Amino acid sequence: MADDYRPGSREDFDRLYQVAYPRVYRxxxxxxxxxxxxxxCAQDAFVQAYRAWSRWRPNAPAEAWVHRxxxxxxxxxxxxxxxxxVGEVMRRLGRPAPSPDPADEASRSDLxxxxxxxxxxxxxxxxxxHYHGYNNREIAAALGVSERTIGTRLRQxxxxxxxxxxxxxxxxxxAALQAENRETYAKD
Amino acid sequence: MPKIDPDGLHPTxxxxxxxxxxxxxxxxxxxxxxxxxxxxxxxxxxxxxLAIAFTGILALTAFAATGSPNPAVWTNxxxxxxxxxxxxxxxxxxxxxxxxxxxxxxxxxxxxxxxxTQRAEPSDSPEHESPExxxxxxxxxxxxxxxxSGNPPGDH
Numbered sequence: 226m227a228d229d230y231r232p233g234s235r236e237d238f239d240r241l242y243q244v245a246y247p248r249v250y251r252x253x254x255x256x257x258x259x260x261x262x263x264x265x266c267a268q269d270a271f272v273q274a275y276r277a278w279s280r281w282r283p284n285a286p287a288e289a290w291v292h293r294x295x296x297x298x299x300x301x302x303x304x305x306x307x308x309x310x311v312g313e314v315m316r317r318l319g320r321p322a323p324s325p326d327p328a329d330e331a332s333r334s335d336l337x338x339x340x341x342x343x344x345x346x347x348x349x350x351x352x353x354x355h356y357h358g359y360n361n362r363e364i365a366a367a368l369g370v371s372e373r374t375i376g377t378r379l380r381q382x383x384x385x386x387x388x389x390x391x392x393x394x395x396x397x398x399x400a401a402l403q404a405e406n407r408e409t410y411a412k413d
Numbered sequence: 414m415p416k417i418d419p420d421g422l423h424p425t426x427x428x429x430x431x432x433x434x435x436x437x438x439x440x441x442x443x444x445x446x447x448x449x450x451x452x453x454x455x456x457x458x459x460x461x462x463l464a465i466a467f468t469g470i471l472a473l474t475a476f477a478a479t480g481s482p483n484p485a486v487w488t489n490x491x492x493x494x495x496x497x498x499x500x501x502x503x504x505x506x507x508x509x510x511x512x513x514x515x516x517x518x519x520x521x522x523x524x525x526x527x528x529x530t531q532r533a534e535p536s537d538s539p540e541h542e543s544p545e546x547x548x549x550x551x552x553x554x555x556x557x558x559x560x561x562s563g564n565p566p567g568d569h
Contacts (some may be wrong), residue, residue, distance in 0.1 A: 356418065
């Protein structure tokens with residue numbers, strides 16, 4: 226798939242945008258609560274990728290490369306958003322909080338909310354693994370870390386999501402299920 | 414019993430994650446990179462950098478050659494080197510001769526200037542310097558004067 230794209234080719238970048246933009250946008254939707262911010266970061270990531278397109282090397286998948294840029298954008302955005310939130314809270318001290326937008330509330334789900342509450346690197350690992358279907362090696366290449374780090378992040382993210390979404394689900398039961406699965410995989 | 418992913422996420426959660434992210438519709442706005450201009454090439458500034466470096470080297474060389482930071486002096490120097498002034502025979506020979514004669518010239522030059530001052534009185538009428546006809550001091554002068562008058566003395 227990566228071989229289809231030629232670095233520096235405008236036509237190929239247009240094609241990459243058509244294929245990868247919806248996927249990158251969905252990844253960022255899982256990382257950022259504001260859809261406008263997700264779009265902004267995705268567009269910025271493609272602008273940055275376009276400027277560096279002639280330097281892209283086909284030894285890594287182009288979409289993973291754009292994902293890496295986009296996730297870094299989202300991390301920067303969340304860092305600055307945290308500061309903005311603190312500033313708004315300081316300004317609103319003593320006043321009633323604004324009522325949430327019903328349209329926003331409808332588009333939110335507890336799963337996405339829990340994902341957005343995770344550190345962005347953990348959330349990105351979950352989305353790349355379980356939504357886009359990357360394996361650990363591809364995620365490691367996309368995010369520029371080792372496979373072992375990706376394994377650790379996935380485990381941490383899974384445990385935190387379970388704690389958030391299935392409070393009654395015992396962790397020892399999960400461990401038992403995992404052990405059972407390992408046996409099943411070994412038999413296969 | 415549902416299988417749990419080796420990374421620890423329940424299959425139900427994975428299915429929900431896929432369903433919810435699939436429901437997300439990305440906005441169909443115009444790609445922002447289209448307005449970002451052409452992709453940058455690593456060597457795009459090379460010609461500018463090369464031109465600046467070349468100009469700097471040229472200026473340093475000109476400064477070293479002329480000893481002056483004034484570009485007007487550099488251009489003058491270049492003009493004189495490339496297009497030297499056309500040598501005229503007079504202007505070329507005169508200074509060399511005068512320079513060559515300038516060194517031995519002063520001793521004789523002082524003597525004639527000193528003599529006229531001593532002979533200031535007789536020099537006020539140069540015609541008196543010439544000997545009188547029939548003075549007899551020199552034959553050549555008498556013959557010259559007789560030839561001028563047209564009547565030789567022997568004819569009388």
